[in-house]
Amino acid sequence: VIPDLPKAGYTVWVRGYGLVDSAKVKTVPGKNLNLTAVIAPSPKAAAEYYPSNYWYALAQPPAKSEFPGTGPQGNGINPAMKSQAQWLRIMKTDSCESCHPLGGRGTRTLPANLGKFETSMDAWERRIQSGQAGTAMLGGIGQLGKPRALKMFADWTDRIAAGEYPKEAPPRPQGLERNVVITQWDWAGPTVYLHDEISTDKRNPTVNGNGPLYGSLELSADFLPVLDPVHNTASQVKLHPRDPNTPSAAPPTMPRPSPYWGDEVIWNSQNNVHNPMFDEKGRVWITATIRGPDNPAWCQEGSSHPSAKLTPVKTSGRQLAMYDPKTKELSLIDTCFGTHHLVFAEDANNTLWTSSGGGGGVVGWLNTKMWEQTHDAAKSQGWTALVLDTNGNGKRDAYVEGEQRVATAPSGESLGTNAALNAALDPTKDTRLNAAFYGVTVSPVDGSVWGTVLGFPGAVVRLVPGSHPPETALAEIYELPWNNPKAAVQGFGPRGLDIDRNGVVWTVIASGHLASFDRRKCKGPLNGPKATGQQCPEGWTLTPVPGPQFKGVTDSGSADSNYYDWVDQFDTFGLGKNTPIAAGSDSDALLALNPATGKFTVLRVPYPTGFFAKGMDGRIDDPKAGWKGKGLWSTWATRAPFHSETGKGTSSKVVKFQLRPDPLAN
DSSP states (O other), rough: OOOOOOSOEEEEOOOTTEEEOOOEEEEEOOOOOOOOEEEEEHHHHTTTTHHHHHTTTTTTOGGGGGGGOOOOTTSSOTTTOOSHHHHHHTTTTTTTTTOSSSHHHHHHHGGGGGGGOHHHHHHHHHHHHTTOOOOHHHHHHHHHHHHHHHHHHHHHHHHTTTOOOOOOOOOOOOGGGGGGGEEEOSSSOOOOOOOEEEEEOOOOTTTTTTEEEEOOBBBBBBBBEEEEEETTEEEEOOOOOSSTTTOOOSSSOOOOOOOTTOOOOOOOSOOOOOOEEEEETSEEEEEESSSBBBBBBSSTTTOOOHHHSSSSSOOOSEEEEEEETTTTTEEEESSSSSSEEEEESSSSTOEEEOOOOSSSSSSSEEEEHHHHOOHHHHHHEEEEOOOTTTTTTTOOOOEOOOOOOBBBOOSSSOOSSOSSSSSOTTTEEEEEEESSSSSSSETTTTTEEEEEEESSOOEEEEOOOOTTTTOEOOOOOEEESSSSTSSSSSOOOOOEEEEESSSSEEEETTTTTTEEEEEGGOOOOOOOOOOSSOGGGGGGGEEESSSSOOOOOOOSSOOOOOOEEEEETTOOSSSSSEEEEEETTTTEEEEEEEETTEEEEEEEEOOOOOOOOOOOEEEETTSSSSGEEEEEEEEOSSSGGGSSSOOOOOOEEEEEEOSSSSTTTT
16 A cells, blocks of 8 residues: 555565554565554653654743843843743744754764763753854853753753653544655755755646755755656756855854764855745746845945835845756846745736845845846845834835844844834834844735744734835734733744735744734724734634643643744645645644644654654646645755764655545555
């Protein structure tokens, strides 16, 4: 009943919750096998196969009574940490798990070759300095407060070393979960990592049917990995910046050697490709660094460019590029605005909207139709500040702005430590947000552009371009409901987002929920002086994702970490149109929600443990081929594939999910 395997030798065994792996049998397709499941000799032995979040849930964050932090000479918590919820945001998606899962064997134990230390706190302090990401990890631990954070992580691994294990077992697959078929391909190498993949045009999932997939390697290397899933072959598209002196995106040095790679510098990308996207012609657009950070004069103050006259921009950390598989040509496109994620609008100009990661203060777009006609990057692009209509007159006017400053990580992602609204309101003027988008999507209903603003509690922002952007672009901000008595469930920390065909926005949040925002449910004014964030709690619905909560945490949510989400607008998988799917980034899974019932279908990757998804998409290869003609695609997006069950030498993988009509269908 295992479908469509190429002719080769295979190793087959039984794995399941409550079991230990059976004896491995070597075989070839077409042979019948008689395999016997092996019951785990103890609950502890069974727990070795549990997803990472079940182990990470054993960690015990500081109690609510320990906040606010009083600093290194007090309780060791950063004074900027005002609540346990703020701590959880950093402990999960917005720092500690933004690059890899926590809770797998590679992280819940301390590597022996790390050295010998007097205390586990010392071992953890050494551990987080390892490799080229060491400086970033030190920064993340500093956001929490290094003394108290090290104490928490040391206590976690000490208890596990002493024999503690998760008492709550993950459920075995139920119902439709038993019908899931998963296929994986290696497509990069052990020293590089993936951030995202793309298989088709988000607006039309039949584009590129049966064609190759493309990935983005971010800091690690300067090529696009390519997978041909029909012929089971992997290849590369070589990349290059316009300026050969473009600095490497990853630091060329490290605070301390890696337990896996020593002092070898394994990441060396100049292009730093973050996100790919197909267009209607089967071309691949990417956010890519093509030069150094200083912008050309036409972006800056004194320029006659329509956007620069309103909002001059001095620097951008990443721009755009486009690869045409037919011609094998790579086009580099300079932009004044920084880029991070990108998405096409369903309009006549095939407008490509981008996010910056949260810094930079503007949202930018490229009129790709005009660019194709002219190849004039300056003429074809625009950008705008995010301006709220706080005077309530329904149009954009002169605006008040506070300090435009968003602290960012080296990747360009906002640290979420700056207030989005930091200016006093003037009743005669509008007000500029101190913010830009992290995630970005476009409504198929009205063409409005939606993005997430990282932080606490964080927000989604709706941007209406108007008739002549950037002069007419107006924004609305909707914060996650936090300390809001009108909200049934409180939540915080949005990251990725998408939208369904009805215009409902879906975002994953650090409190452990898949959240939706339906603007049609709002009862109060959506502009004016009171529309500054908490004006529409009734628009939010927060559904806890599956899995246990952290030890000692009593609020709604889960210890799972969810990096991004995607809405299956066209039923490319088989659960119906407009199915929102969250990345179970710490649970080895994708999590598909039925909005009508509030129930999740968990698409678990059982081997190797450690699957860490960020993005995903769905494609219809053959509309007439039933379940075999369509499927979901994702990739192993951890920066540390060597943390997985298979250890050093593990390559990032493409993962295809299909849903057959019953468990034995072929």
